[in-house]
Amino acid sequence: MPRVRKGEQKAYYSLSSIGARFNAAIKRAGIRRRNPYHTRHTFACWLLSAGANPSFIASQMGHENAQMVYEVYGAWIEELNGEQVLMLNDKLAL
Structure with missing residues (x-):
């Protein structure tokens, strides 16, 4: 209406x-x-926390490449290192 x-x-x-x-x-x-506009940052952080590929995130946000994602959200990526090691060990059965 x-x-x-x-x-x-x-x-x-x-x-x-x-x-x-x-x-x-x-x-x-x-x-x-x-x-x-702030929801873009929430979107990026949630995707990173879920383990999404930074290149995928960049394309979803309309960026030419993942460089911006690495520069702005690099701290989030580093925080996930422990989870990445566990995931890789699980996948590689180590």
């Missing part, structure tokens, strides 16, 4: 309506205020 604002019918989806819906969802979720 189209929105009505100040007596004038507005498009249902506009930049302001999407932002307002995003802000309302953040508030309902009870999480710290952030703008939609």
Whole structure:
């Protein structure tokens, strides 16, 4: 249903309506205020924590190559080293 604002019918989806819906969802979720751009960082960190390939993450985020992922999220990658060793030992049956 189209929105009505100040007596004038507005498009249902506009930049302001999407932002307002995003802000309302953040508030309902009870999480710290952030703008939609910040969710890119959350997305990258979650994928890294799940063990996704940095090149895949870079392509999903629209980057030309994985260099940005390594530069910005390198600390996350290093934190996963212990898990990577366990995974490799399991796969190689060592």
